[in-house]
Amino acid sequence: MTETADLTSVNLAAVLDRAAAGGRITPEEALDLYRYAPLHALGSAADAVRRKRYAGTEHIATYIIERNINYTNACVTACKFCAFYAAPKSDKVWTRDLEDILRRCEETVALGGTQIMFQGGHHPDYGVEYYEKHFSAIKQAYPQLVIHSLGASEIEHMSRISGVTAEEAIRRIHAAGLDSFAGAGAELLPERPRKAIAPLKESGERWLEIMELAHNLGVESTSTMLMGTGETNAERIEHLRMIRDVQDRTGGFRAFIPYTYQPENNHLKGQTQATLFEYLRMIAIARLFLDNVAHIQGSWLTTGKEVGQLSLHYGADDLGSIMLEENVVSSAGAKHRSNRMEIIDLIRKAGRVPAQRATTYEHLLVHDDPANDPVDDKVVSHLSSTAIEGGTAHPELKIVQAS
Numbered sequence: 001m002t003e004t005a006d007l008t009s010v011n012l013a014a015v016l017d018r019a020a021a022g023g024r025i026t027p028e029e030a031l032d033l034y035r036y037a038p039l040h041a042l043g044s045a046a047d048a049v050r051r052k053r054y055a056g057t058e059h060i061a062t063y064i065i066e067r068n069i070n071y072t073n074a075c076v077t078a079c080k081f082c083a084f085y086a087a088p089k090s091d092k093v094w095t096r097d098l099e100d101i102l103r104r105c106e107e108t109v110a111l112g113g114t115q116i117m118f119q120g121g122h123h124p125d126y127g128v129e130y131y132e133k134h135f136s137a138i139k140q141a142y143p144q145l146v147i148h149s150l151g152a153s154e155i156e157h158m159s160r161i162s163g164v165t166a167e168e169a170i171r172r173i174h175a176a177g178l179d180s181f182a183g184a185g186a187e188l189l190p191e192r193p194r195k196a197i198a199p200l201k202e203s204g205e206r207w208l209e210i211m212e213l214a215h216n217l218g219v220e221s222t223s224t225m226l227m228g229t230g231e232t233n234a235e236r237i238e239h240l241r242m243i244r245d246v247q248d249r250t251g252g253f254r255a256f257i258p259y260t261y262q263p264e265n266n267h268l269k270g271q272t273q274a275t276l277f278e279y280l281r282m283i284a285i286a287r288l289f290l291d292n293v294a295h296i297q298g299s300w301l302t303t304g305k306e307v308g309q310l311s312l313h314y315g316a317d318d319l320g321s322i323m324l325e326e327n328v329v330s331s332a333g334a335k336h337r338s339n340r341m342e343i344i345d346l347i348r349k350a351g352r353v354p355a356q357r358a359t360t361y362e363h364l365l366v367h368d369d370p371a372n373d374p375v376d377d378k379v380v381s382h383l384s385s386t387a388i389e390g391g392t393a394h395p396e397l398k399i400v401q402a403s
């Protein structure tokens, strides 16, 4: 970001003005803005777009109460950036049985959670049948919980294990209870950085093909981006372009959620990381470039709560989940925890009115009067990870602890 722009500042300002007014910008223009536009001007343009898109509710920023439920760490895909998985024959492998999973769902409901993210490795034995069984059991016991889980990578894996097409896999797990796909597995979509960090994962094109298929079958999703494993600025913008092109056809991506690489306990280690300024610039450029994606989420879990707050002024309208449980990103070193009262306070101190949202972004509870704020201190994000002192990824994790 310190390079000298070969564009004139007049050109940059004109592109920024067009983007701020809601005009579409090209990938080349996005790259120029991402590299050269002054940080505050970029944030200001992105915030203008956010305010215009949410005119009438632009004073609100949202959060959701959710629990990640990790069903196994066994994985055949061995991504280099991942600190969560264990090789299937390793003595570090664990799996959670259905009873344990249902208990975690029950705790989620008891704490006011509305969504679960079922998340795990590519277990060599888990085909479509495994997910059908678990999703139908969860829906039968807790029909009020939204199952916002998995992604194209899991579909690719489970359809291969079961010997069915991706379309059949999506249809069957949707019928069993999956409501929407999380954007898991997107990592970096362009070929070079994807191969460098996840050589055994499906290609970025295949990831998008499966998401497009899901959207066309009525299963919407979010989309994500893992920043800071050595990708170039041009590759970051190319990732956005690939998402925008699919979104032009399907409209099925509800949100875009960039998050930063965590360098502990994995094979890549500390080789590269994204700076917080780069993260804020990405939030802003995503808001400007992804004119067809409704929501941009700031990730406080990987970047810290203050950066999460700042992201609300750089185009983000949502701070994501309180995460009653998280074991994956925290295993790689993300140590930021929060709780419901703190998230409400963070949003309010960022100058916005906090609102608890549903998976589909409707406002469930708008906290417009501090006197009526919830005071339940059990709604706490709990990270259980080998990267945290005293932490463990053990299945007996208890969720309710002081943060």
Ligand code: SF4
Binding pocket: 075, 076, 077, 078, 079, 082, 083, 084, 085, 120, 121, 122, 153
């Ligand atoms: S990121 Fe997912 S697919 Fe890759 S190694 Fe980790 S658990 Fe497996």
